[in-house]
Amino acid sequence: MLLIRCPYCEEERPELEFRNAGEAHIARSANIAGETDDDFEKFFFIRSNPKGIIYERWRHMHGCARFFNAVRDTVTDKFVMTYKAGEPKPSKLPGVAK
Amino acid sequence: MSGAFRIPGAGRFSQAKTARFSFDGQSYAGIEGDTLASALLANGVHLVGRSFKYHRPRGILSAGAEEPNALVEIKRDAARKTPNVRATVQELYDGLDAQSQNRWPSLSFDVGAVNDIASPLFSAGFYYKTFMWPKAAWKSLYEPKIRAAAGLGVSPDQPDSDHYSSRYAHCDVLVLGGGAAGIAAALAAAETGVRVILADEQAEFGGSLRFETGAKIDGQDGFAWAQAAIARLSAMDNVRVLSRTTAFGYYAQNFVGLVERVSDHLSAPGHDLARERLWQVRAKRVVLASGAIERHMVFADNDRPGIMLAGAARTYLNHYGVAVGKNVGIYTANDSAYAAAIDLKKAGVNVAAIVDLRDNPTGPVIDEARALGIEVNFGRAVIRAGGKLRVSSMTVQPKNGGGERTIPVDAILMSAGWTPSVHLFSQSRGKVAFNDETKRFVPGTYAQDCVSVGACNGTDGLSATVDEAYAAGAKAAKDAGAKTAKGTKPKVDASESWSRGMLGAAPGAGPDTTVKAFVDFQNDVTAKDIRQAVHEGMRSIEHVKRFTTNGMATDQGKTSNMHGLAIAAETLGKPIPEVGLTTFRAPYTPVTFGAIVSHARGPLFDPTRKTAIHPWAEAQGAVFEDVGQWKRAWYFPNAGEDMHAAVDRECVAVRKTAGLFDASTLGKIEVVGPDAAKFMELLYTNPWEKLEPGRCRYGIMLREDGFIYDDGVVGRLAPDRFHVTTTTGGAPRVMNHMEDYLQTEFPHLNVWLTSITEQWAVIAVQGPKSRDIIAPLVEGIDMSDEALPHMSVREGKICGVPTRLFRMSFTGERGFEVNVPADYGQAVWEALWAEGQKHGAAAYGTEAMHVLRAEKGYIIVGQDTDGTVTPNDAGLDWAVGKKKADFVGIRGMARPDLVAKGRKQLVGLKTKDPKVVLEEGAQIVEDPKQPIPMKMIGHVTSSYWSENCGRSIALALVAGGRDRMGDTLYVPMPNGVIEVEVAGMVFFDETGGRLNG
Numbered sequence A: 001m002l003l004i005r006c007p008y009c010e011e012e013r014p015e016l017e018f019r020n021a022g023e024a025h026i027a028r029s030a031n032i033a034g035e036t037d038d039d040f041e042k043f044f045f046i047r048s049n050p051k052g053i054i055y056e057r058w059r060h061m062h063g064c065a066r067f068f069n070a071v072r073d074t075v076t077d078k079f080v081m082t083y084k085a086g087e088p089k090p091s092k093l094p095g096v097a098k
Numbered sequence B: 001m002s003g004a005f006r007i008p009g010a011g012r013f014s015q016a017k018t019a020r021f022s023f024d025g026q027s028y029a030g031i032e033g034d035t036l037a038s039a040l041l042a043n044g045v046h047l048v049g050r051s052f053k054y055h056r057p058r059g060i061l062s063a064g065a066e067e068p069n070a071l072v073e074i075k076r077d078a079a080r081k082t083p084n085v086r087a088t089v090q091e092l093y094d095g096l097d098a099q100s101q102n103r104w105p106s107l108s109f110d111v112g113a114v115n116d117i118a119s120p121l122f123s124a125g126f127y128y129k130t131f132m133w134p135k136a137a138w139k140s141l142y143e144p145k146i147r148a149a150a151g152l153g154v155s156p157d158q159p160d161s162d163h164y165s166s167r168y169a170h171c172d173v174l175v176l177g178g179g180a181a182g183i184a185a186a187l188a189a190a191e192t193g194v195r196v197i198l199a200d201e202q203a204e205f206g207g208s209l210r211f212e213t214g215a216k217i218d219g220q221d222g223f224a225w226a227q228a229a230i231a232r233l234s235a236m237d238n239v240r241v242l243s244r245t246t247a248f249g250y251y252a253q254n255f256v257g258l259v260e261r262v263s264d265h266l267s268a269p270g271h272d273l274a275r276e277r278l279w280q281v282r283a284k285r286v287v288l289a290s291g292a293i294e295r296h297m298v299f300a301d302n303d304r305p306g307i308m309l310a311g312a313a314r315t316y317l318n319h320y321g322v323a324v325g326k327n328v329g330i331y332t333a334n335d336s337a338y339a340a341a342i343d344l345k346k347a348g349v350n351v352a353a354i355v356d357l358r359d360n361p362t363g364p365v366i367d368e369a370r371a372l373g374i375e376v377n378f379g380r381a382v383i384r385a386g387g388k389l390r391v392s393s394m395t396v397q398p399k400n401g402g403g404e405r406t407i408p409v410d411a412i413l414m415s416a417g418w419t420p421s422v423h424l425f426s427q428s429r430g431k432v433a434f435n436d437e438t439k440r441f442v443p444g445t446y447a448q449d450c451v452s453v454g455a456c457n458g459t460d461g462l463s464a465t466v467d468e469a470y471a472a473g474a475k476a477a478k479d480a481g482a483k484t485a486k487g488t489k490p491k492v493d494a495s496e497s498w499s500r501g502m503l504g505a506a507p508g509a510g511p512d513t514t515v516k517a518f519v520d521f522q523n524d525v526t527a528k529d530i531r532q533a534v535h536e537g538m539r540s541i542e543h544v545k546r547f548t549t550n551g552m553a554t555d556q557g558k559t560s561n562m563h564g565l566a567i568a569a570e571t572l573g574k575p576i577p578e579v580g581l582t583t584f585r586a587p588y589t590p591v592t593f594g595a596i597v598s599h600a601r602g603p604l605f606d607p608t609r610k611t612a613i614h615p616w617a618e619a620q621g622a623v624f625e626d627v628g629q630w631k632r633a634w635y636f637p638n639a640g641e642d643m644h645a646a647v648d649r650e651c652v653a654v655r656k657t658a659g660l661f662d663a664s665t666l667g668k669i670e671v672v673g674p675d676a677a678k679f680m681e682l683l684y685t686n687p688w689e690k691l692e693p694g695r696c697r698y699g700i701m702l703r704e705d706g707f708i709y710d711d712g713v714v715g716r717l718a719p720d721r722f723h724v725t726t727t728t729g730g731a732p733r734v735m736n737h738m739e740d741y742l743q744t745e746f747p748h749l750n751v752w753l754t755s756i757t758e759q760w761a762v763i764a765v766q767g768p769k770s771r772d773i774i775a776p777l778v779e780g781i782d783m784s785d786e787a788l789p790h791m792s793v794r795e796g797k798i799c800g801v802p803t804r805l806f807r808m809s810f811t812g813e814r815g816f817e818v819n820v821p822a823d824y825g826q827a828v829w830e831a832l833w834a835e836g837q838k839h840g841a842a843a844y845g846t847e848a849m850h851v852l853r854a855e856k857g858y859i860i861v862g863q864d865t866d867g868t869v870t871p872n873d874a875g876l877d878w879a880v881g882k883k884k885a886d887f888v889g890i891r892g893m894a895r896p897d898l899v900a901k902g903r904k905q906l907v908g909l910k911t912k913d914p915k916v917v918l919e920e921g922a923q924i925v926e927d928p929k930q931p932i933p934m935k936m937i938g939h940v941t942s943s944y945w946s947e948n949c950g951r952s953i954a955l956a957l958v959a960g961g962r963d964r965m966g967d968t969l970y971v972p973m974p975n976g977v978i979e980v981e982v983a984g985m986v987f988f989d990e991t992g993g994r995l996n997g
């Protein structure tokens, strides 16, 4: 069971308290009704599914109930860092070479 | 005397009490402290099972968790029968009842042994090759036969009456393995004051000190030192010592699963005692001290009962005081088996000969064996074992060929060397590295905060082991935050030497032979099978493993993996590391479902949710159905009524007078705040800004893909306050969906969301008399049609308690839903029930509710929709705000496929024979005479007998359904084709006049 740091509670808590909510930093267009089919496809269906570093959303479901963002390595399952919803994608990751 | 093979004065239990036990119905005497295996051996019983595939007679190979052969069924009573228990792990208790497995009619005469003679049919990969055709025969013929013939053990057929417990624990240093290494590491860590947990799978700590008579630490015999150290550790407040506890899984971030066997060793465990306890431990640092496992020699008929690992024979002698034979042979490729010969010889057992594959080894143990007068042969191989139910001889030949000599023996003790137990290290995602010199895989790159010490780390020698372990324990404590260390390192005064060994098949079982030289005893895999897999094209060790099933039994190849790998590598002509090791997976040893499930079974498996009105319904004799976690009243049968009669009566009563229905399980969410209406506009298809406070609207929620996600009636209580209802099953996910958008997409909106499902009990009162029933109890609400029209909501009081009174209908009748604080739910229900009785009202359950809503064509999300239905498909276009610029799903709904012609649309179906009720889920076709497989154009989503309509009614999703009104379609069923007519979705009161009737 993973330990996940909730950036709102500022505590590491067991995975049981959390729920994954899919890839992060996929913005819903302010003019979604006017989007082309291609753009909507990219927004709704296409996900990066990387081997390695992934930016994803989690919810502290059985804690503060807040959604937040996390950087995780899909090979080791290790969390590199977590940060609040709405904060920009971190440009530098602690302990990751590239 | 507890067995003819018990040696007086030997072992550590000579003062122990006798324990009677039975094996295959025969009664024996053992002693307390024995394992089942040692007690059987004390009585001269080696034959304990039949093998999996060939039904070959099998004996006890080991003295520990790696045992592949000695699997038995332990029976306490009819409900407590455990199959596949390793006799080498099961502790003896008085009255223990064990049965051998996988044999019929008896252990010594097994009909299935014909498989051994027919063994060419059962070669590697035979499952894949033999039983693939014809396909239909797999289910009806092959699989049942194979299962009947090949099953190891029989599953219990009654619920497990034992109970299990579960604990979470945290510590600074977790030490796994309680041999010399683990104890030294635990001492070093414990002396710093940090929190330590030390666990070992055996009943007694000591690991290989249980048999190593040559070990001396701090001036004591090794085993005695271990017991003294454990006593010291147990007395420390910061240390938890767990015996009989196996670490079975190493998970992310130093999270380790352990199972403690609490009462399996007790004769009459009290009912308050759990059978097993699951420990889930989070440790800052983990010290792995899991030791090493001895390998067998791979030679012809090396599976005969009486052939066992040399270290095991020493354990039986030195720990349990049992000689495994009277005239034993030794077959070895390293030094450690010599110690077995020496110990046994000194105990008075005849050692027929030592056969050593090595050419000219030297060392003190060899000299000692010779000095004791034991015949020692170098450069020779045992090429065959004689005997069937028990080994009777070993045939020896110079390893490069030459004259054979057969030596009578009643046991062969073998050692091909020791394999470091890297299972837990590997599970921690560490990468093993191959040491070319010692031909061992040892821990290489670590992935977690752990360290390996002693034999599992490839460290040879007790002195080096204790040094390494003590230093590692101290460092682990320091890394976990320890400030001071004040202990002293144990001093090793004497130790035994461990040396190399060999991997793969021994001479006489080489590529040119067809003998049965077993690599994997539990899955009956021979050296020849591994070679055949390579010859048939398997290149990766993972493929060889699956093709031969080598290492895939419940012992997970603890004794066989390295031999199998070496034979595959040799056949491939590649070095071992290039062929690679198979992945080790949890669990290390089998774990019972009981331990994992613990108390979460039966009524505690999942929470049961009951409404405030549940006790009343129960008292009325309601029949309940499960809806998610909820118990809902399904129908209320009167005396003598079946379900059909009860539902018909309930449905008629609602339309004739009135009915009361417990709708408390509806999901309810309060959406509050200055931007509440804006938020509702974005989350639902409908327009909300202009909805007047005091009015309600039926809302549809979509996912971003444009499909219906949920629905429900929403009341606007105030400009900034909406009372939203959801489907019973949808409440949690709708709340999650709303929170997601509010927190991440629309965080600028000033809105709060609160789940109020449990706060309000909901009593639906529906039918022409509904207002007459409610009105006398209501205060402060004008109940007239002008003041409280259909689809409106008022706050006031009922029976003196606050209410949110909705005028709404899910039946098509004049109707109300009375929301009251849940604590008053039953009292208000009873008051309404008393009023209702004056008018002949009935209580109705979920079945009648379903029928009544279907008569009106009201959909149920999740029944009439399945996640691929748009509002248009469901005939709900009217509920989509056409002027809205945005809502969740607005773009998805406009995708080409979702607006294409010919989509499945929700319609009504009327069977030509009104008495025939369709089956929900039945498929619909245009032409019933077309060849099979027919083209299916839709399916039935809801279907009921409607007493109010005097006929059956159904809803269905049909391709282009709304263009087929009046058409005849067909529903092919096993008993014939049913003719149906496509109709509108409303079967009763099409004009809707009854809403105000």
Ligand SMILES: [Zn+2]
Pocket: A006, A007, A008, A009, A010, A060, A063, A064, A065, A066
């Ligand atoms: Zn939190």
